[in-house]
Amino acid sequence: MAERxxxxxxxxxxxxxxxxxxxxxxxxxxxxxxxxxxxxDWSCCGSTPAHTVDHVLAAxxxxxxxxxxxxxxxxxxxxxxxxxxxxxxxxxxxxxGDASFKxxxxxxxxxxxxxxxxxxxxLQIMYEDIGLEExxxxxxxxxxxxxxxxxxxxILTRPPEIAQFDDPENPVSxxxxxxxxxxxxxxxxxxxxxxGAAFGVPKRDMVNRxxxxxxxxxxxxxxxxxxxxxxxxxxxxxxRQSQVNxxxxxxxxxxxxxxxxxxxxxYGLTPKELGIDKLIVSADDLIxxxxxxxxxxxxxAAAEAEEKARKAKQKEDKTKTEET
Amino acid sequence: MDVINLTxxxxxxxxxxxxxxxxxxxxxxxxxxxxxxxxxxxxxxDFPVSQIMRLLQSGQKDTILSSKAIWLCATCETCTTRCxxxxxxxxxxxxxxxxxxxxxxxxxxxxxxxxxxFLASMKQHGRLFEVGTLMAYNLKSGHFFADAELGxxxxxxxxxxxFPNNIKGRDKVAKIFTRFxxxxxxxx
Ligand code: SF4
Ligand code: SF4
Numbered sequence: 001m002a003e004r005x006x007x008x009x010x011x012x013x014x015x016x017x018x019x020x021x022x023x024x025x026x027x028x029x030x031x032x033x034x035x036x037x038x039x040x041d042w043s044c045c046g047s048t049p050a051h052t053v054d055h056v057l058a059a060x061x062x063x064x065x066x067x068x069x070x071x072x073x074x075x076x077x078x079x080x081x082x083x084x085x086x087x088x089x090x091x092x093x094x095x096x097g098d099a100s101f102k103x104x105x106x107x108x109x110x111x112x113x114x115x116x117x118x119x120x121x122x123l124q125i126m127y128e129d130i131g132l133e134e135x136x137x138x139x140x141x142x143x144x145x146x147x148x149x150x151x152x153x154x155i156l157t158r159p160p161e162i163a164q165f166d167d168p169e170n171p172v173s174x175x176x177x178x179x180x181x182x183x184x185x186x187x188x189x190x191x192x193x194x195x196g197a198a199f200g201v202p203k204r205d206m207v208n209r210x211x212x213x214x215x216x217x218x219x220x221x222x223x224x225x226x227x228x229x230x231x232x233x234x235x236x237x238x239x240r241q242s243q244v245n246x247x248x249x250x251x252x253x254x255x256x257x258x259x260x261x262x263x264x265x266x267y268g269l270t271p272k273e274l275g276i277d278k279l280i281v282s283a284d285d286l287i288x289x290x291x292x293x294x295x296x297x298x299x300x301a302a303a304e305a306e307e308k309a310r311k312a313k314q315k316e317d318k319t320k321t322e323e324t
Numbered sequence: 325m326d327v328i329n330l331t332x333x334x335x336x337x338x339x340x341x342x343x344x345x346x347x348x349x350x351x352x353x354x355x356x357x358x359x360x361x362x363x364x365x366x367x368x369x370d371f372p373v374s375q376i377m378r379l380l381q382s383g384q385k386d387t388i389l390s391s392k393a394i395w396l397c398a399t400c401e402t403c404t405t406r407c408x409x410x411x412x413x414x415x416x417x418x419x420x421x422x423x424x425x426x427x428x429x430x431x432x433x434x435x436x437x438x439x440x441x442f443l444a445s446m447k448q449h450g451r452l453f454e455v456g457t458l459m460a461y462n463l464k465s466g467h468f469f470a471d472a473e474l475g476x477x478x479x480x481x482x483x484x485x486x487f488p489n490n491i492k493g494r495d496k497v498a499k500i501f502t503r504f505x506x507x508x509x510x511x512x
Contacts, residue, residue, distance in 0.1 A: 012452035043450040043497045049439035051399070052421045055345075057504045061446070064500065108503045110496050154400035159412065168405045194364040194400035203396070203435065206368050 004129065007069045007077040007117075008036035011084040011231075012044050017239075018081075018231030020275025024260040025080050025122055027274065031138050031267050032130050036078075039068045045087040055094070056101070060108035062091035067113040080122045080260075082156040082230045088119040089162050121156060123229050123259065124165050127173040132180040139181050140268040142296040145289035148262065149188040149223035150174040151214065151237075153195070153230040174229060174259050181266040182293075186221040190214050197232035208247045211240055215252045225255040225286055227262055234258060238280045255283035265290060334383035342380060346419035352409040353377045359403030359413050369393035373403055373413060380416070389424040395432035397421075447501045450494035 014022035029036060046061030066088060069077045079085040095102040096115050106112040120128075126135055152171050160168040171192070175185050195214050196207035214237065218226050228234045238256040245251055256279065264274040265287060276283055291299070343349060353374075360372040370392045371379065379388050388394065394417055403413035430436045445452055491497070 015451070041450075041491050041493045043491055043493065044446045044452050046446070047442075047452075049442040051418055052425060052436070052439050053443070054422060054504065054508075055418075057500070060500050060504070061497070064497065107507075108500045110499070154398070154402065158401035159404040159414070161412075192402075194398055194402070196364070196398060206365070206396070210364060 003033050003035050004125075005035040005037065005074060006125065007039055007072055007074040009039060009042060009045075009065060009069070009077050009079045009084060009088075011079065011081040013081055013231035013235075017235050018258075020278040021080055021231055021234070021258045021260065024258055024264045024269075024274040027269055028126075028260045028263050028267065029122070031264075031269075032126070032134060034125070034130070037072060037074060039065060039072060039077075042068060045084040047083050047087055050087075056104045056108065058087065059091035059094055059101070059105045062087040063095065063105050063113040064109045064111075066092060066117045066119075067109060067111045070113060070116045071111070075116060076118045076120060076125075078120050078122050078125050080229070080231075082121060082153060083232060085119055085121050086155050086162060088117075089164075092117065092119060093162060121165065121229070123156070123173055123177070126177055127166075132176055135177055135263070136180040136182075139266045140293060141266050141290050142182050142293055143262070143265055143287060143290050144296065145286055146225060146262070147184045147186050147223045148178055148257075149186050149218035149221050149226045150178060150191060150259070151188065151218070151226050151228050151233060152191050153197075153228065153233040154192055156229060158192070174227060178227060178259065178262060181263050183262060183266065186218075186223040188218060188221045188223065190217040193217075195233055195236050197230075197236035204243065205247065207236065208240060208244045211236055212244045212248050212250065212252075215241070215244065215254055216250075218254060219252075223254075225257060225283060227257055227259040229259055241281055253281060255279060255281050255286060257283055268292075328382060328384060330382055335385040336383055338385040339380065339383045341423065342416065342419055345422070346412065346415045348411050348413075348416050350377060350380045350411070350416065352411055353381065353407075354409065356408060358406045358408060362402040362406050364400060364402065365393075365396050365398060368396050373397070373417065376417070376420070377411075377413065380420075386429075388420055389427060389429040390431050392431050393417075394420045394424060395430065395435045443501075447498050448494070450491035450497045 010022050026036065042065050044061065045065060046058050050058035050061050066077075077088070079088060091105065091113075092115065095105055095113065102115075152174060155163070157163045157166045157171045158168045166173045169192070178185050190213070193214055194210065196203070196210035226237060228237070234256050241252050241254070257276070261274045261276060265271070271277065271284075271287060276287065339350065355374060355378060357374050359377070360366050360374040363369070363373050366372050371387075373393065376388060376391065376393055397414070397417040399414050399418060401414050404411075404415065407413050424430055425436065442452060
């Protein structure tokens, strides 16, 4: 397969509290023959806080990066963090649709951005560019104990005019990717429900209550862990689970994994290199059941043979009893 | 909600200002309530988002700008996705926040402070310095130990950087802020 190449904007979270997203995403994309180029001296995208100050300022903070990427000669940048992605897309679409807005933004930055970069989430390039078939080909291991609730968070597919990816009310891309690598996925109705991550620090009680809802809905769906694609969601659901338990008198103990970590496990990568040990709620027990696909096939065959033998024996016993 | 005297209190300029800055037409809203029905924060809002839209249609500037709702909105985009009139409701909320900030009418001081601390970190280092931001926020807000119990958990995982990652072009990022402030001053 031809090698694909993208600019890769990791964003600030992936350098700090979400380092395991960065580690696992890079390894998975490497396994899929994707070549990633980091933009030189990138800066923070501005994220939500800049949007409370001014739309032009917010767009300028994002566009500084887009302009760097534009000069790299790669037309597509892939972004793991939905918040950064949304900042990029808003800046890009805002500038493309309004010449005076574009001028105002370019007035604030040193090197103008000319609109030549397409931004896509890493989930989107795996789903649309690489495709499920290729994603499935690299699988060497199975995770028989896992039942995953896929959690997309609020802005990965919304609003549709900005996100331009998957379905705004019932996204399926992560479900499909996880199924493609052989993982069981639960039918999770809170896929998009906001967990409140952005307010984690100043509005803790409110956020803890919203988080509790997401966790309880995941359990109700029959899942024993949650897959995420957003560093803010991950941090909120994982790190604050103890706060939720203290506030609500619950005892949730649900591992919150990045979807890339789960895919990486099925590619035979070690938990260590995927940063599984960096999760606060440990996933060790769940992934201990990991076996190779050959073993899985053997186990399956053995179970089937046993079942057959049992049935045969039942039949035999039955005929015996009838005879007597 | 209180009784509003529309003849006296409708601020037409405000309606115009919000429409222009958000690019949305608030008069399209027919109060179906879809936005509020899906809003995950509505329990915490003082005015549900559909009421904010109604207040906006009737130009109730002060009530809106001093509301908690505009600061508790997380821009989750549910309302925008579901509005049958295709109003970008989240964008309207965003614009209202910007105006409240501009006019110094912020009801949720802690949220604003948190955002400001984030941006200050960004201006200084070019990237977000997580620990510095949290510490500065705790100091300035007076919530000295906010989330303190979470610190050791993250530290144990080797995720905390005690020193900021200064990028080479951080003066360029700072310049974006300065240029913006200069411009804002010029335009009043
Ligand atoms: S969904 Fe749209 S039309 Fe309905 S109340 Fe909200 S803003 Fe108005
Ligand atoms: S964007 Fe804001 S107002 Fe709209 S549904 Fe989300 S939290 Fe509510």
